[in-house]
Amino acid sequence: MINKIEEMPVLLKRKSVILLLIIVFGLIPRLPTINVPLLDANSWRQAETASITRNFTEEEFNILYPRVNWRGISSGHFESEFQIYTFTIAILYKMFGVHDWLGRMVSLVFFIFSGIILFKLTNKIYDYKTAIWTTLFFMISPLYIQYSRVFMPTSMQVFCEIALIYYFSKWMDEDRWYPFLACAIVTSLAVILKPQSLVLGLPLLYLAIRRHRKTAFLKWQMWLLVVIVILPSLLWYNHAHKLFLETQLTVGIGEGGYNKFGGIKYWLNPDFYKTIGFRVINDMLTFPGFILATIGFVLSSQKRNYVVYWWALAFGIYVFIVAEGHYRHDYYQVTFIPVLSIYAARGMNYLWEKDLLQDSFLKNRLSSKSALVSLFILISIVCLMKSRQYLNYDPNRIEYGKRIAQVTGKNDLIIIGGWKTDTHLHVKYTNRDPIDFYFSDRKGWHLDFDNWSLSLIESYRQQGARYFMTYYPKGFDMNKTFAKGMSDKYKLLEANDRWIIYALE
Numbered sequence: 001m002i003n004k005i006e007e008m009p010v011l012l013k014r015k016s017v018i019l020l021l022i023i024v025f026g027l028i029p030r031l032p033t034i035n036v037p038l039l040d041a042n043s044w045r046q047a048e049t050a051s052i053t054r055n056f057t058e059e060e061f062n063i064l065y066p067r068v069n070w071r072g073i074s075s076g077h078f079e080s081e082f083q084i085y086t087f088t089i090a091i092l093y094k095m096f097g098v099h100d101w102l103g104r105m106v107s108l109v110f111f112i113f114s115g116i117i118l119f120k121l122t123n124k125i126y127d128y129k130t131a132i133w134t135t136l137f138f139m140i141s142p143l144y145i146q147y148s149r150v151f152m153p154t155s156m157q158v159f160c161e162i163a164l165i166y167y168f169s170k171w172m173d174e175d176r177w178y179p180f181l182a183c184a185i186v187t188s189l190a191v192i193l194k195p196q197s198l199v200l201g202l203p204l205l206y207l208a209i210r211r212h213r214k215t216a217f218l219k220w221q222m223w224l225l226v227v228i229v230i231l232p233s234l235l236w237y238n239h240a241h242k243l244f245l246e247t248q249l250t251v252g253i254g255e256g257g258y259n260k261f262g263g264i265k266y267w268l269n270p271d272f273y274k275t276i277g278f279r280v281i282n283d284m285l286t287f288p289g290f291i292l293a294t295i296g297f298v299l300s301s302q303k304r305n306y307v308v309y310w311w312a313l314a315f316g317i318y319v320f321i322v323a324e325g326h327y328r329h330d331y332y333q334v335t336f337i338p339v340l341s342i343y344a345a346r347g348m349n350y351l352w353e354k355d356l357l358q359d360s361f362l363k364n365r366l367s368s369k370s371a372l373v374s375l376f377i378l379i380s381i382v383c384l385m386k387s388r389q390y391l392n393y394d395p396n397r398i399e400y401g402k403r404i405a406q407v408t409g410k411n412d413l414i415i416i417g418g419w420k421t422d423t424h425l426h427v428k429y430t431n432r433d434p435i436d437f438y439f440s441d442r443k444g445w446h447l448d449f450d451n452w453s454l455s456l457i458e459s460y461r462q463q464g465a466r467y468f469m470t471y472y473p474k475g476f477d478m479n480k481t482f483a484k485g486m487s488d489k490y491k492l493l494e495a496n497d498r499w500i501i502y503a504l505e
Contacts, residue, residue: 015128018132019115019116019119019135022115022119022132022135022136022139023112023115023116023139025136025139026111026112026115026138026139026140027108027112029145029384029387030108030111030145030148030149031108033149033391034101034104034105034108034149035100035101035104036391036393037100037393037395037398038050038100038151038438039393039394039397039398039435040146040150040390040391040392040393041146041150041390041391042150042152042329042331043393043435044433044434044435045150045152045329045331046150046151046152047434047435047437047438047439048068048251048431048434048438049085049086049103049151049152049153050100050103050151050438051068051069051434051437051438052066052067052068052080052083052086053086053087053089053090053093053103053151054090054093054098054438054441055067055068055069055076056083056086056087056090056093057090057093057094057098058098059076061090061094063082063083063084063087064239065077065243066078066080066083066086068249068431068434069434069437069438069442069443069444070249070416070431070432070433070434070437070443070444070445070446071247071249071443071444072413072444072445072460072463073413073463073464074246074247074248074249075246075247076247076249076443077243077246077247077249078243078244078247078249078250078251079240079241079243079244079249079250079251080240080250080251081153081192081193081194081195081240082192082193082232082233082236084153084156084189084192084193085106085152085153085156085193086153088106089102089103089106092106100151103151104149104150104151106156107147107148107149107150107151107152107154107155107156108148108149108155110148110155110156110158110159111144111148111149111155111158111159113159113163114138114148114155114158114159114162114338115135115138115139117159117162117163117166118134118135118138118162118338118341119131119132119134119135120166121162121165121166121169122134122135122342122345124166124169124170125169125305125307125308126342126346129349129352130342130345130346130349131345132345133344133345133348133349134338134341134342134344134345135341136345136376137285137289137340137341137344137345137348138337138338138341140285140379140380140383140384141284141285141337141340141341141383142283142284142286142383142384142386142387142390143279143283143284143330143331143333143334143337144158144284144334144337145383145384145387145390146387146390147331147334150331152331153193154331154334156189156193157190157193157194157197157334157335158334158335158337158338159186160186160187160189160190160193160197161190161197161200161335161338162338163182163183163186164183164186164187164190164200164204165200165203165204165207165307165311167179167180167182167183167186168183168187168204168207168208169207169307170182170183171183172207172208172210172211172212173211180221180225183225184225184228184229187200187225187228187229188228188229188232188233191229191230191233192232192233192236195233195237196318196321196322199314199315199317199318199321200311200314201314202310202311202313202314202317203307203308203310203311203314205310206306206307206310207307208222210305244429248429249429249431250429250431251431252430252431260322260324260325260328261321261322261323261324261325262320262321262322262323262324263323263324266323266324266327267320267323272323272327275327276319276326276327276333279330279333280333280336280340283330283333283386284333284336284337284340285337285340285341285344285379285383286379286382286383286386288375288378288379288382289340289344289379289383290340290344291347292343292344292347292348292351293340293341293343293344293346293347294343294347295346295347295350295351296342296343296344296345296346296347296348296349296350297343297346297347299347299350308339308342308343311339312336312339312343315335315336315339318335319333348372348376351368351372352368352369352372354368396498397435397436397439397471398439399498400436400439400440400471400498400499401435401436401438401439401440402439402440403494403499403501404436404439404440404442404467404469404501405440405441405442407467407469407493407494407501408440408442408466408467409466410441410442412442412466412467413442413443413444413445413460413463413464413465413466414440414442414443414444414445414465414466414467414468414469415444415445415446415447415457415460415465415467415468415469415504416433416436416437416444416445416446416447416469416470417447417449417452417468417469417470417471417472417475418432418433418446418447418448418449418470418472419448419449419472419475420448420449420450432446433446434446436469436471444460444465445460445465449472449475449478449479452475452479452482453482454482454485454486454489457486457490457504458489461504465504466503466504466505467493467501467502467503467504468486468490468501468502468504469499469500469501469502470499470500471498471499473495473496473497473498473499473500476500486502490502490503490504491503491505
């Protein structure tokens with residue numbers, strides 16, 4: 001016993017060093033891209049998030065009243081999830097100035113926290129070796145390499161979802177106030193960021209019943225936790241809906257907005273399953289990593305704590321409930337990466353204990369463990385190569401934004417002529433493309449191509465619009481009537497093969 005106590009500092013030091021090395025390993029492909037313009041994968045969502053952040057800094061520094069740029073002449077207040085992520089970055093903007101890389105850095109900080117808390121959770125459920133492999137697989141996921149460095153709250157969401165399971169499990173085992181409060185905070189934050197996180201009540205329910213059996217429902221602390229988690233979200237979304245009633249601006253939380261939920265058209269659509277399956281197999285850990293996860297799920301020996309099973313089941317339910325969101329956006333699947341990483345680690349452990357090459361001619365040339373390490377290195381290289389595909393962007397779009405800023409005044413309202421966006425949604429109050437508003441730092445209206453009309457342009461001009469511009473000159477070729485009407489009625493300031501700008505005065 002004395003020897004074990006004496007060995008503890010050495011063991012803790014070794015764990016800390018290894019975890020630090022893993023995190024550094026994870027940062028290697030991420031840090032060089034920290035200053036990439038917000039036009040890489042999901043540029044729309046990134047530009048929107050960055051716009052809200054800048055508006056907090058430059059307009060109304062109030063977390064209860066977020067603003068968008070596609071506001072017309074309204075205040076710009078809109079219905080959304082709770083903006084703790086954007087407000088956190090806005091605080092940094094106040095301190096260091098407006099820099100996109102600060103938003104990416106906040107995401108990276110939560111990526112680091114996610115790796116640490118996932119390591120602790122896996123070590124708690126399984127063992128030290130599984131925790132190491134889990135964290136390594138988690139770090140190299142191509143999908144998470146991208147979404148842990150974007151100007152989006154995805155990394156914060158991932159951290160909260162891992163942390164709520166860890167702290168709830170810790171609370172069940174120790175019955176102390178510290179893990180209870182930590183669980184309450186991160187769970188409340190996860191739900192107010194994305195209400196669909198409520199599905200993680202399934203693994204928490206399993207842990208509670210596992211620990212307390214039938215008496216789990218009689219513990220007043222359980223009901224206190226429910227209140228702490230649910231009440232802030234109810235208050236916020238009620239407030240957010242009032243903002244929508246004021247301005248008719250929404251990103252799809254309530255009535256008339258973008259409905260992210262599922263239905264028969266998705267549940268019976270083979271392409272839905274094909275799309276989700278492809279992302280899970282191809283984009284999360286690549287095919288070899290998925291095979292390891294399958295081995296870990298099916299063949300590896302399990303301990304009596306099945307919380308990861310229930311966690312995976314909760315994700316499956318989440319996919320069905322929010323089928324539209326998952327089908328349209330790959331970043332919705334990022335929250336499954338921790339589960340997949342755990343099973344990949346279990347698969348690696350299973351094979352690590354087997355002498356896979358005992359009947360092979362390679363037996364005397366290569367050990368099984370060396371082969372598995374080589375496999376992981378190969379998976380890492382493939383993951384890194386795949387992650388580069390998310391960085392493609394059109395640099396001319398940035399020049400277009402700068403040109404708008406040069407031609408217009410800071411307080412001029414503009415009309416952005418967009419392309420055929422969201423035509424599949426058929427919603428009354430769709431959110432608008434924020435990219436050109438963000439890079440020009442202007443406010444105004446956004447018109448999808450199908451809505452380009454002289455009457456609407458004139459209506460907005462009478463409300464204060466001073467310019468019309470578009471990054472899609474081919475729209476003028478496709479709508480000759482609109483093109484002729486614009487040139488007859490308004491002054492053409494600039495036209496080239498990349499953009500067209502009209503003055504409406």
